[in-house]
Structures are given as structure tokens and as C-alpha cells.
Amino acid sequence: MVVENSCYAGKILTVDLSKKEGKRQKIGDSFALKYLGGDGFGAYFLNKLVPGDADAFGKDNVLIMAPGLLVGTAVPTAGKTAFFAKSPLTGGWGEGVMGGRIGHALKQAGYDALIITGMADEPSYLLVDDDEVMIKSASHLWGKSTRETADEIKRDEENVIVASIGLGGEKKVRYAVIDSDERQAGRGGLGAVMGSKNLKAIAIRGSKDIKVADPKKMMELLDKWYKIMVGSPAFNDDGKYGTGEFLEWMNAERGTFPTRNWREGVFDERKEIDPYYWAPKYSIKNKACTQCVKPCGKAFVIKGKYEGELDGIEYETLFALGSNCGNASVESVAKANELCDLYGIDTISAGGAIGFAMDLYENNILSRKEADMDLSFGNSDAVVKMVEKIVHREEIGDVLAEGVKRAAEKIGKEAEKYAVHVRGMEPPAYDVRGIKGMGLAFMSSPRGACHLRSGAYSLELTGKFWKYEGVDRFSADDKGQEISDMEDFMAVYDTLGVCKFSRGLFLLEGFADILEAAIGKRMDENGLLAIGERINNLKHIFNINCGWTKEDSKLPPKVRNPIPKGVAKGSFISEKEEKKMLQDYFEARGWDKKGIPKEKKIKELELEEFMES
Amino acid sequence: MFVKAIPEKCSGCMMCEIVCSMHHWDVVNEKKSGIRVERKGVTEDIPHLCTHGKDCSFECIDACKFDAMKKENGQVYVDYDKCTGCRLCEKACPIDAVWIFEKKAYKCDLCGGDPMCVKYCSQNALEIVEG
Numbered sequence: 001m002v003v004e005n006s007c008y009a010g011k012i013l014t015v016d017l018s019k020k021e022g023k024r025q026k027i028g029d030s031f032a033l034k035y036l037g038g039d040g041f042g043a044y045f046l047n048k049l050v051p052g053d054a055d056a057f058g059k060d061n062v063l064i065m066a067p068g069l070l071v072g073t074a075v076p077t078a079g080k081t082a083f084f085a086k087s088p089l090t091g092g093w094g095e096g097v098m099g100g101r102i103g104h105a106l107k108q109a110g111y112d113a114l115i116i117t118g119m120a121d122e123p124s125y126l127l128v129d130d131d132e133v134m135i136k137s138a139s140h141l142w143g144k145s146t147r148e149t150a151d152e153i154k155r156d157e158e159n160v161i162v163a164s165i166g167l168g169g170e171k172k173v174r175y176a177v178i179d180s181d182e183r184q185a186g187r188g189g190l191g192a193v194m195g196s197k198n199l200k201a202i203a204i205r206g207s208k209d210i211k212v213a214d215p216k217k218m219m220e221l222l223d224k225w226y227k228i229m230v231g232s233p234a235f236n237d238d239g240k241y242g243t244g245e246f247l248e249w250m251n252a253e254r255g256t257f258p259t260r261n262w263r264e265g266v267f268d269e270r271k272e273i274d275p276y277y278w279a280p281k282y283s284i285k286n287k288a289c290t291q292c293v294k295p296c297g298k299a300f301v302i303k304g305k306y307e308g309e310l311d312g313i314e315y316e317t318l319f320a321l322g323s324n325c326g327n328a329s330v331e332s333v334a335k336a337n338e339l340c341d342l343y344g345i346d347t348i349s350a351g352g353a354i355g356f357a358m359d360l361y362e363n364n365i366l367s368r369k370e371a372d373m374d375l376s377f378g379n380s381d382a383v384v385k386m387v388e389k390i391v392h393r394e395e396i397g398d399v400l401a402e403g404v405k406r407a408a409e410k411i412g413k414e415a416e417k418y419a420v421h422v423r424g425m426e427p428p429a430y431d432v433r434g435i436k437g438m439g440l441a442f443m444s445s446p447r448g449a450c451h452l453r454s455g456a457y458s459l460e461l462t463g464k465f466w467k468y469e470g471v472d473r474f475s476a477d478d479k480g481q482e483i484s485d486m487e488d489f490m491a492v493y494d495t496l497g498v499c500k501f502s503r504g505l506f507l508l509e510g511f512a513d514i515l516e517a518a519i520g521k522r523m524d525e526n527g528l529l530a531i532g533e534r535i536n537n538l539k540h541i542f543n544i545n546c547g548w549t550k551e552d553s554k555l556p557p558k559v560r561n562p563i564p565k566g567v568a569k570g571s572f573i574s575e576k577e578e579k580k581m582l583q584d585y586f587e588a589r590g591w592d593k594k595g596i597p598k599e600k601k602i603k604e605l606e607l608e609e610f611m612e613s
Numbered sequence: 614m615f616v617k618a619i620p621e622k623c624s625g626c627m628m629c630e631i632v633c634s635m636h637h638w639d640v641v642n643e644k645k646s647g648i649r650v651e652r653k654g655v656t657e658d659i660p661h662l663c664t665h666g667k668d669c670s671f672e673c674i675d676a677c678k679f680d681a682m683k684k685e686n687g688q689v690y691v692d693y694d695k696c697t698g699c700r701l702c703e704k705a706c707p708i709d710a711v712w713i714f715e716k717k718a719y720k721c722d723l724c725g726g727d728p729m730c731v732k733y734c735s736q737n738a739l740e741i742v743e744g
Contacts, residue, residue: 074635076628101627108642147654181625182655207714209640219635222733230735284656286736288626293735295624299656309655 068497099289
């Protein structure tokens with residue numbers, strides 16, 4: 001028995017917003033062991049429930065929330081919950097992972113996943129109160145920020161944890177986020193899917209016990225891993241400076257910090273946005289995800305012109321709203337970050353879109369009149385103003401709210417040359433011209449340009465991780481197997497709900513004991529990797545059903561321009577390298593030359609039910 | 614002895630609530646934990662827990678009509694054979710450090726002298742004060 005007397009809640013809740021009804025289904029051992037939880041459940045149900053031709057904003061799209069398997073246990077850093085839907089930004093696999101307590105609350109309410117189908121006919125919020133499900137009016141909340149929405153619901157309903165959307169989700173900004181506890185399911189526009197369903201928030205009151213198979217063993221393992229984590233060298237730096245801790249290294253030592261819409265890989269004014277500068281000044285304390293013992297979040301408080309409060313600023317945001325816009329004012333980055341959080345839009349995509357508009361402005365493709373402001377790189381006020389314009393969908397903001405890919409198509413006039421995206425997703429802060437494996441990772445990631453599906457940036461940038469050594473970031477050789485392995489590795493983390501910043505500690509071996517204590521079943525590295533591989537294939541199958549072809553997996557034109565300065569100077573990705581890496585990846589995955597999984601692979605992974613031959 | 618909370622250091626990670634309920638009840642359920650963290654906005658994470666007489670005059674013991682709230686060696690704890698969950702202790706506590714869940718009172722009992730919450734607070738937001 002795996003599901004009983006373990007950290008599985010044992011049930012999945014499906015709520016149909018159109019019919020206003022909830023249904024519960026039990027999960028069995030074989031299903032649980034095949035997909036584990038979190039990412040695995042998301043991959044299974046999205047494939048089962050959403051037809052490939054579904055409109056991301058239509059009633060056929062489904063929103064799934066699934067906490068990782070170890071969420072709600074005493075395993076340190078296992079606090080991650082994922083949301084899934086067809087992405088309005090990429091038109092394919094959509095997935096956003098967050099910290100915060102919402103997944104923990106869902107497990108306490110007795111569910112391993114929540115599936116939301118249909119559409120509400122008026123602004124509503126969903127209340128899951130242990131065994132009861134209610135759809136309540138949210139007309140009084142419509143238009144309110146993510147934070148206000150959560151606060152108001154908490155005033156009306158005692159002891160609930162809330163995930164909410166802001167104006168961004170309501171206005172269907174294609175990169176709107178879902179926010180809970182100031183943490184975001186950030187990428188791919190899942191907040192806009194909520195908005196399209198008239199669903200302002202999900203509130204959960206859970207009061208049940210979360211059990212584990214062996215509580216005594218679990219406490220011993222907590223003790224062991226707690227000591228390892230708190231004693232690790234990264235503990236102090238992450239604690240003081242957060243995820244931006246390696247910003248200087250990324251610029252000076254690696255030369256791959258994308259700057260001014262990917263013109264350069266070094267941001268000269270970086271000292272101004274480096275947390276070594278701003279953390280002592282503006283960070284008043286650490287903020288953690290649930291179960292985290294080495295928090296990277298910071299409570300950032302700022303007074304004066306850009307007055308605000310936020311949990312940040314993350315490394316990716318320092319790039320997106322900072323260097324990518326040539327913005328050297330950390331105060332402006334903070335304000336824009338706060339607005340993104342309150343309105344509920346993704347800082348990476350927002351910064352990608354604003355940097356893109358600035359590039360067009362400087363290249364005379366976007367006029368002063370169209371921009372309605374001076375959009376030169378480095379205009380700190382413009383970055384803040386443009387966030388407002390995007391969420392209110394005013395003028396050029398309305399175009400940028402569609403994401404860089406659609407904006408470039410609409411603007412025309414060679415705008416596509418400046419559009420930095422992969423399959424519609426604006427990339428995070430890794431200039432792939434000098435990190436070629438990450439170039440492949442952006443192409444192969446099921447959700448478009450993404451650093452976290454593979455997490456291969458640290459391997460590429462340091463040359464070693466896990467079973468890999470001597471990896472050359474400037475080479476396009478031997479990347480297929482590497483990225484495919486890393487994706488399977490990371491899918492395990494997403495499935496278990498463990499933070500990827502723990503990847504160097506647990507690796508995969510650490511999970512055998514943990515799973516034994518949590519669900520009474522040991523799984524070794526190979527067993528876990530097989531599940532990771534299954535999940536990645538399932539996500540890819542979803543994309544294929546949505547119409548993906550290998551021509552869609554391509555890098556933006558800017559990767560052909562050599563990096564102009566810094567230690568990565570001269571490096572770029574040629575068309576030949578790009579194609580070779582992708583073909584190597586297909587081969588490593590056991591897919592054919594067009595990137596379609598071969599029958600043998602599908603059989604091996606027991607995914608026959610998802611793939612028509 | 615009591616555990617002193619330092620809200621300015623608390624990151625809101627819930628580990629104290631998790632280890633407390635695991636240690637006492639073998640499950641994770643912060644409603645059964647003897648410490649709870651109130652999260653307000655971005656900046657406030659406020660741990661609430663009993664200070665065993667430092668901030669009160671043992672009102673919970675006086676209020677209890679069932680002799681379920683007891684003091685031994687300066688530590689106040691709940692006798693679960695006697696507790697009825699009547700809420701009198703919860704109402705009497707001046708620092709909101711006792712709460713009722715499913716007809717039982719929950720509060721800090723100092724884990725017999727080695728408080729788990731202090732042991733696993735990575736931010737040093739909880740400190741043991743002797744005396």
C-alpha cells in the first residue's frame with residue numbers, strides 16, 4: 001500500500017465552474033507510482049483532459065493545481081506547487097511552479113490535485129473547505145490586486161490560504177501569473193487562464209493531518225538534511241543576497257548576463273542592481289517558501305518616489321526589468337517588480353516585452369508617438385510606466401501584453417529581428433550565445449524558453465554537476481544527452497515538489513530514504529529518472545497534439561550576433577550548431593528526426609494510451 | 614524556561630509548525646502545533662507561542678474548569694485526558710498562545726526541554742530563554 005498511510009492525500013478534486021459542482025476521485029497505487037505527484041499528475045491530466053485544438057482562453061482549457069509529492073511533509077525545501085494549463089503565451093504545454101502555502105493547504109484539505117474545468121458565468125472565487133466546495137461571487141474583488149484579493153478573502157473566511165490573480169489575469173495579459181503568499185506561478189500566462197474562466201481566486205481551508213509512512217524515520221531525515229543545508233556554503237550567501245547573489249559573477253566571470261534586449265552579455269552599470277549593494281539598504285528580512293530552511297526571498301521595503309513592498313528582487317527580475325531594459329535604478333526595478341506582483345504579471349516576460357519595445361524604439365521601428373514616451377534604454381521611469389500600460393492594455397501596452405512574438409507580428413517592419421523568444425516565451429537571464437547547452441534547453445523545454453525545466457545553466461557555467469564533468473559551454477557538441485538527462489533530473493524535483501536550489505545536495509540518491517519514510521517505497525536514481533523521462537515525454541506529446549513541429553523549436557535571430565564584449569566575446573550560436581543540438585537531443589530522447597517519439601520509446605515508458613500511432 | 618520569538622527574523626517558512634506537530638502527533642498539521650506563525654503582508658511574520666508565565670499570570674490554568682491545564686517545573690501543558698476543548702483557556706490567554714482544534718487545546722509544552730521549533734529554525738527567530 002502506497003497511497004494509504006503516506007503523504008498522499010489519496011484523492012483528486014475536480015471542480016466544474018460551469019456546472020458549479022465538485023467531484024472526487026480516489027487515486028490508486030499503480031497510478032501514484034507511475035506519475036508520483038505534482039508535475040507527473042499535471043502531465044497526465046492535462047493530456048487526458050485538454051484537446052490539442054483547445055482555445056487557451058476557451059471553456060475546453062483546464063487549470064490544474066498539484067502540489068509536489070513531498071509538500072506537507074517535514075522534508076526541508078519541499079514546498080513547491082505547480083499549476084498547469086494550455087498556455088496562452090505558447091499555445092502549448094503551460095506550467096508554473098510556486099512556493100507558498102497553497103499546495104500544503106490543498107493536501108490538508110485532502111487532495112493531491114485540484115482540477116478546474118469549465119467557466120464561471122460571473123466573477124467568482126473557489127472555496128475548498130475540506131470536504132466542501134463552494135463557488136462564491138468575486139464581483140467585489142474584480143479589479144483588485146493579488147494582495148488585496150487575498151487579504152479580503154482572508155477577512156471573510158477564517159484560516160484560508162489564497163491563490164489569486166490581479167488585473168493582468170483579468171485583462172488576459174498572455175503572461176499573467178497566479179500569486180499566493182507573494183510567490184508566483186510565473187510563466188506562460190496561467191493567471192490569464194484563470195481570468196478567462198472568471199476565476200479571481202482559489203481559497204483553501206484544510207484541516208486534515210498530513211501523514212507519512214514512517215514519522216520517526218522522517219524526523220531523523222529532517223535532522224540529517226537540515227544540518228547539511230544549514231551547513232552548506234551557499235546557505236549564507238543565499239540568505240543574505242537571495243538569487244541575485246551570483247549576478248556579478250555572471251557578468252564579470254561568464255559574460256552572459258543579457259543586457260539591452262540581448263545586445264550585450266555584460267551590464268556595465270550592474271553594481272547598481274547587485275544585491276550586494278541593495279540588500280543591506282532595502283532588505284529588512286528573509287522570506288521563505290513553505291518548508292524552506294535556506295530562504296532566498298527578501299522582504300524589500302522602499303520609501304520615497306518608488307515607495308513599495310515586495311518579496312524580491314529575484315535574479316531573473318534584476319535582468320528582465322533591469323539590465324534587459326538598460327535600467328540601472330534598483331529602485332525602479334523594485335517598483336516595476338512590485339507592480340508586476342500586484343497586477344499579477346510575469347516579471348521575466350514583462351521585462352522581455354519592455355526591452356523589446358525599447359530596442360524597436362532605438363531602431364526607429366517604434367515611434368515616439370506610438371510609444372507615448374521616451375523609450376530609450378535606461379529610462380527607469382519608462383519601465384515602471386510601461387508595466388502600467390501593459391496591464392491596462394493601453395496603446396502600445398496592449399500590443400506588448402500579447403507577448404513579444406505576437407507583438408512582433410503585429411508591429412511588422414522587421415520587428416521580428418529584435419523579438420527574443422522561443423515558441424512565444426521570453427527567455428530568462430542566460431545569454432545562450434555563451435552557454436550553448438542552454439540554447440538547446442530553451443528549444444527543448446516543453447514550455448518555451450526556460451531555465452528551470454533543465455536547470456542546466458549551473459552545469460554549463462561551472463562545467464560540472466551530478467554525473468557530468470568538463471562540460472564546455474562554448475561548444476555545441478554532446479549537448480543532446482546532457483540536456484535530456486538534466487530535464488529528467490529536474491522533472492523528478494518538480495514531481496516531488498522539492499526546490500531546485502537543493503539539487504546539488506539531495507541529487508537523486510537522497511530521495512530513496514526520503515520516499516521510504518514518506519510513502520513506504522524506496523526509489524533509486526534510475527527509477528526516479530524513468531519517471532522524469534515519462535513526464536517529459538508526456539509534456540512533449542501534449543505539445544505535439546497542440547500542433548508543435550520541430551520548426552517551432554528555434555532560437556531568436558539575435559543569437560547569431562556575436563557577444564560584443566566581456567569574457568564571452570565573439571561567441572554566438574550558428575544555424576548549423578542550433579540544428580545539430582536539436583537533432584542530438586531528439587536522438588538522445590529516442591525520438592525520430594522530426595522530433596516524434598518512436599513507438600519503442602512510447603512502449604518503454606508505458607504511454608501507449610496517449611499516442612496514436 | 615520559555616521560547617522567545619523574534620518576528621523580525623522570522624521568514625514564515627512553517628518549519629516550526631511542521632516539526633512541532635510531527636514531534637507531538639506524528640503528523641503535519643499546523644492546527645495541532647503549539648506554535649503558529651501569523652503572516653501579514655510582505656513584511657510581517659509573527660510567531661505566537663506560550664511564554665510559560667513570562668507574559669501572563671497563568672490565566673489559562675485559572676480559567677480551566679476541568680483541571681486540564683497544568684504546570685510542572687514551570688512548564689504549562691495540556692492534560693489531554695481531561696481537556697474538553699471548551700475554549701476557556703483560549704479566551705483567557707492574554708497573548709493568544711492557546712488555541713482549540715477539534716475539541717482539544719493546543720499550546721507549547723517546550724517538548725520536555727528540547728524545543729523542536731528552536732532546533733529547526735534556520736533563521737534563529739526562536740530562542741530559548743532560561744529561568
